[in-house]
Every structure is written in structure tokens, then in C-alpha cells.
């Protein structure tokens with residue numbers, strides 16, 4: 167355990183509280199991550215100082231009243247922000263959602279008891295040491311997600327915790343303690359009360375984690391609470407199960423943890439469940455169904471347009487021929503852009519995990535395409551109209567009237583540049599343009 171990694175700016179916030187006689191502890195995710203040996207991404211502090219007292223302590227520092235009602239202030243120290251929260255317990259839970267009211271408490275133990283999982287319910291103070299009332303440290307060693315207190319009670323208080331448990335299990339690659347897991351299965355319908363945005367955030371983090379495969383398989387019933395499309399169809403249990411398992415296997419085989427690629431693999435895969443029914447077992451040619459399905463689900467989860475269009479683009483491109491030479495790679499890059507081309511290659515690599523036969527030849531093709539991609543990019547080839555050495559103004563100077571024809575002609579020229587039939591040079595392009603214009607006139 168190495169707590170020397172706490173940044174000095176965070177320690178200085180802590181010191182301000184302690185030097186004025188208050189208790190203060192680093193708490194939650196940062197303590198968990200230090201014990202796991204991974205660098206924390208933020209440093210939350212919990213204290214017995216009230217928000218008013220905190221403000222006095224932090225006089226001279228920039229403070230933002232982020233969640234003052236809940237006792238949280240954001241303090242900026244040395245250019246970094248830290249959340250400092252008064253010890254609190256949650257008020258009444260209604261509709262299985264987090265409470266609107268909180269109560270401050272003088273007691274660190276109460277504050278730790280309201281936290282969701284043992285691994286998230288530890289505190290640490292320099293000079294004092296670790297406070298671990300619920301056995302969080304041991305659960306980290308055993309790689310286990312376990313509720314603080316009775317799982318049934320805790321999930322009834324806040325249904326989102328069901329999905330948080332799955333998310334931590336996936337991201338940390340932990341298992342879920344059996345009684346917590348039982349309760350998750352039994353109480354899964356509580357997710358109905360949770361806002362779509364919050365479900366989405368947790369699901370996206372879950373699907374990108376290293377343990378996603380395991381979690382998605384073990385908790386299919388929970389996922390189906392908000393993606394009922396993955397429920398096995400009546401009488402098709404066996405086949406549908408295989409399709410789901412295969413889809414999840416591909417998700418887990420994706421190596422970069424790219425949310426778009428993983429979502430595309432997931433939706434493309436599960437779309438086969440419907441296709442299965444219609445086509446009597448054929449799982450090919452369901453890109454349109456997959457793209458549509460992904461849009462329906464992602465809109466329901468209030469995903470942003472960029473996510474939806476990227477996932478759809480990848481699903482539509484799923485069966486694109488992998489480029490075997492530079493010209494084909496330039497074409498693919500021109501149609502998908504660099505990021506999505508990279509994603510398509512990792513999607514195809516991951517999809518091989520679904521194949522039962524020998525995938526060596528396909529794997530080699532994808533590897534070669536990766537080399538071609540770097541080559542084309544480093545050669546700085548022209549791949550879009552904005553990189554073309556001439557533009558619409560040039561065509562107008564050649565005598566064309568403004569209008570749609572101009573765009574069409576530029577696209578034709580771009581295609582020829584991409585195909586290597588024309589160099590991306592002004593003179594050559596102008597000459598070629600002139601020829602095309604004259605042809606039309608004649």
C-alpha cells in the first residue's frame with residue numbers, strides 16, 4: 167500500500183482542515199485504487215466540518231459550490247480540483263432512487279456505512295492510517311464486490327447500485343460476492359426506476375471493462391431489464407442463447423476497450439436473434455437490422471448523436487471487404503475517416519472470436535490492413551475534398567456556374583486522386599477538370 171502518491175495539492179486541502187481541528191479523510195474511489203495499486207483519477211475528501219466551516223478553512227482558495235445542498239464543495243488547489251464533503255447520511259429513499267435530502271453527521275462510521283460497496287467504503291488519513299470497517303481491504307485482495315450491509319436493503323434504497331456493482335465488477339475485473347449477486351438477480355426490476363442517462367453511463371463503462379464478457383453473461387437477466395431485445399425468444403432459447411454468448415465473446419475480445427466498437431459488436435451480434443427467427447438460422451446480412459436496433463436502444467438510453475452515428479456506421483461497415491492494397495485502403499479511409507477505419511479493423515479482429523474454424527487467414531488480412539493504414543496516413547494522401555488541391559472557386563474560374571455540378575465534379579476528381587489515377591496537384595487537376603467540363607458542354 168503506497169499512500170505517498172497523494173498529490174501535494176490534495177494534501178494541502180487536507181492539511182487546512184486538520185490544522186483547524188477538523189477531522190478529514192481521503193475516501194472512496196481513491197483509497198480503493200491506491201490499495202489496488204492503480205493511480206486514482208480523483209481525490210475525494212470527507213470531513214466533519216460543515217460546508218460553512220469548510221468555506222472558512224478554504225478562504226483564499228477558489229471554491230465552487232457544486233453540491234452544497236449535499237455538503238459538497240469543490241476546492242481548487244494548485245490548479246487541481248478536489249471534492250470535499252461533510253460526513254453525511256442519506257435521507258429517505260423514495261422510488262428506489264437516491265434521496266433528495268441528506269443529513270450531516272459527526273461520525274465517519276455513519277458516512278462510510280451509507281456507501282455502496284465495501285471496496286468503496288474505506289477512508290485514509292495521513293498520520294492516522296486506514297479506516298476499514300467493512301473489510302474492504304480483504305475484498306480488494308479477494309477481488310470481490312460486496313454490498314455494505316444487506317444487499318436487498320441497499321438495492322431497494324438505490325436501484326442504480328445494481329448496475330454500479332456490475333460496472334465495478336467489469337472495470338476492476340472483480341467477481342460479485344454470492345449474496346450480493348443473488349440480490350442483484352432478484353431485485354433487477356428496480357432498475358426500472360432509474361433515469362435512462364444514469365443507466366447508460368454505467369452500461370457504457372461496464373461494456374468497456376476487462377471483465378465485460380463475464381459480467382454480461384452472468385447478468386444477462388439484469389441487462390435485459392433495459393435492453394429487453396436480448397431476452398431469448400420463446401421456443402428459440404437454445405439458439406438465442408448461443409447468439410448472445412457469441413456476441414458477448416466478441417465484445418470481450420475487443421482489445422482497446424473502445425466503447426463504440428464494443429457497442430457495435432454487441433448490437434450487431436444480438437440483432438441476429440431477430441434475423442434468426444426470420445431466416446431460419448442464418449446470421450448473415452443483418453447489418454441493417456443491427457444498425458436499426460442499436461439506434462432504437464441507444465436513443466432509449468439517451469445516448470448522444472455522435473455515439474449513435476458512430477455505432478451505426480461501424481455496424482453498417484461490418485462486412486466491408488478488408489483492404490488488400492493501398493488504393494483500397496485509401497478508399498476505406500475516405501469513406502469512414504481515420505478513427506472509424508481503425509475501429510473497423512479492431513472490430514473485425516474481435517469478431518474472429520466468434521468463429522469456430524481457423525481464422526488465421528482473416529487475421530493476417532487484418533494485420534496487413536493495419537500496416538497499409540499507417541502507410542497511407544504517413545504518406546499524407548489526399549482523402550477528402552478539403553485536402554484536394556483545387557476547390558469550387560477554381561471551377562467557377564474555369565467557367566462553371568455555381569451549383570450542384572461543381573460538388574459532383576470535385577467528388578469525381580477526388581475519387582480519381584484516391585484511386586491514384588490523378589496526382590493531387592493543381593495543374594493536373596485543373597486540366598482534368600477542364601476536360602470534364604468540355605465533355606459535358608459538347
Ligand code: ATP
Pocket residue numbers: 193194195196280281282283286287324326327330
Ligand atoms: P470512479 O470515480 O472510479 O468511478 P468512485 O468510487 O470514485 O469510482 P463515484 O461514483 O465517483 O465512484 O462515487 C464516489 C464514492 O461515493 C464511491 O466510492 C462510493 O463510496 C460513494 N457512492 C457513489 N455513488 C453511490 C451510490 N449510488 N450509493 C452509495 N454510495 C455511492
Ligand code: MG
Pocket residue numbers: 195208
Ligand atoms: Mg469518483
